[in-house]
Amino acid sequence: MKKLLKEPLVHFFLIGAVLFVVYGLVNERSNNEDIIVDKEDVAHMAELWQLQWHRPPTAEELQGLIDRYVEQEVLYREALKLNLDHNDEIVKRRLAQKMEFLGNDLSTMVAPATEENVLAFYEKHKDNYQSDYVYSFKQIIFTGDHHQNPMVAAKNILKEKENLTAEQLKEAGDAFPLNFEFTNVDSFYINRELGDGVAEQLKTLETGRWDGPIVSGFGVHLVYIEKQIKPKIQPFEDVREKVTADYEYQMENDGKEAILNELKKKYHVIIKSEAIASKELAQNKTE
Template sequence: MKQLLKEPLLHFIGLGLLIFIVYGLVAKDETDENTIVFDSYDLNSLLSKWELQWKRPPTEEELKGILETNIKQELFYQEALKMNLDHNDEIIKRRLSQKMEFLSNDLVSMQPPTDEELTAYYSLKMNNYLTNYKYTLHYVNYSFDKNKQPFQVASKALSQANKDQLASLRGAGDPLPFPNYFENSDELSIRKTLGSSFTDTLRVIDTNVWTGPIQSGFGFHLVYITDRKQPAPIPLEQIKERVLNDYNYDRQLKLDSALYNEIKKQYSFELDLNEEEFDPEIIELVESTLKGT
């Protein structure tokens, strides 16, 4: 139980629920339905939005127009709520749901991870922070344009070659408009030239032997890899900002899910479906989802 109480995620959930509850109480106590409060935050928000768009402060006339537009919008908004016009409006639901998510986003930014937490996260997700494969290789091409059956032509050339000797096929095949070798090249750069199917195959074939045929968009290739460097962890200090962004994103997902589940406990759901209109499996799925099972 003590370990559970130390869990940071529980602290976030508690803080988040406290914010929502306090906000609701304050809103009810300080205003009534016919009172509109316009404070410093509102004015600063209007001015900031204007300056962000126009790169200058508004003139007196422009500020008056902004205020009148804002007042009109607020009045119409309050009257629309009284008339229940927001009920079942998908756009409004989506927007308000997003604003609730933004509140939980703010909670994450309030407590950045310690160096120890970030290092632990980096160690746990190490496979996400690896260098790419690197290759030094030679290849020959048997193109679709110059061969009716390029696969068969390449296969025959391979069967007649001394597979262990690089020189036995070097310079063979059909020319390409770029070099027929890569030296200590990142997998990504090879993929840009010959495609992902080609580079995927490079990961598993033998080195220091002619292998193939391997297809790309240019034809079929025979490949001789002289060096293949396996992916290795990128030091944390080189990608700390990237790891921090990933850490915050993952923590945000956990917080959103936890808050959702906690808030969901405060509500009950009733199911009123016509059993003759829907498949029993669909009704069962809806029922289990509403119950959270």
């Protein structure tokens, strides 16, 4: 039972009850016609003024801010009484967004990024925190500027001179502005220098001999891999910040989904559309 209570998703299902309490309090407050501007409200207005104008407001300016706040509150409440928010897409979107923000805040309360929670998340998703492939290699290139068919040219050179050393084969390739030799570079660096997908192709090549061809945006390459370091799971301390960010993102999404599913239970959704009905009918016939 204790283990079950520690599960964040179990807590998320309880958030629905909290939302109902909040809803009740809000409704109760809305029946009160008093408009209260407290010290926190005034301080917030002054802070926003300071951010915009880089100085505090004068007493007269602050009174103007308060007057505008009261006017907005009066108009807002009267608009609600007239049901002016009904079918307003902008209002719907904004209120839905605020509900999502509320869910995010509750998720943070239910499953905070404590050392225990983050470490448990890391243990469960270790494969996501592997280091990258690292290579040391030499390469030569064959381009369309110098060969009618660069792929055939590369294959012919490989077949004829595969036993040559890296330095001996260097002159067989075309002139190339980038490096002939790369030392201890990861997949990100390789793809940045030679183009997306090159690092993935290197995984298919053998070490200690000329191999290929592989293709980049520059042309066709033959590659001599001297060293390949395969990925390994990184220690928790080395990736703590990334794990924490991933954990918070996951909890936010899980919480949002759990709360939304719980709230949906309050509603019976009826879709009246001939287009939808015809699609459902077609699917049923297919099945």
